[in-house]
């Protein structure tokens with residue numbers, strides 16, 4: 001099972017029909033579509049115009065998604081109420097000429113803002129891609145921060161191969 005399949009299986013029971021959820025990296029729109037089927041409202045971010053175009057196409061049947069073409073570091077400009085669950089699916093937009101991978105410092109700032117916006121017992125789901133240098137730096141920075149601050153990791157998932165992606169599910173106490 002790949003990380004995305006694991007994430008969708010795991011979070012299905014964590015989201016209720018009245019919830020607000022946020023996709024911090026819309027990409028091809030797979031996670032945005034999934035969240036829109038489970039929650040009342042979804043806010044989805046991406047810095048890539050191509051990702052926004054692809055996600056718009058993917059969710060064209062849905063009427064509960066706000067798509068935002070901006071960096072997730074600005075999440076607090078757009079979200080002004082408590083959120084049940086955030087998804088970060090980091091790295092590159094697949095199958096794209098554009099190279100706009102997430103960057104460690106921005107991801108850390110966005111993670112901190114997301115944690116502030118989470119409701120009590122809400123979740124952050126974050127998947128790191130270790131197969132490229134920037135991805136490893138991003139993982140070590142966030143992993144260090146999460147452990148130093150003793151955030152509650154309720155689940156981790158990885159396929160146990162060298163450099164395979166790592167997912168953390170974090171619950172706000």
Ligand SMILES: C[S@@+](CC[C@H](N)C(=O)[O-])C[C@H]1O[C@@H](n2cnc3c(N)ncnc32)[C@H](O)[C@@H]1O
Pocket residue numbers: 024025026027028029030031032045046047048051070071072073089090091092093094100101102103106
């Ligand atoms: C692996 S893809 C996401 C896949 C997506 N969740 C899906 O279901 O198809 C990573 C995405 O993160 C986006 N990204 C990178 N840095 C970002 C930032 N600072 N703010 C928002 N999106 C960012 C990239 O443009 C790319 O589309």
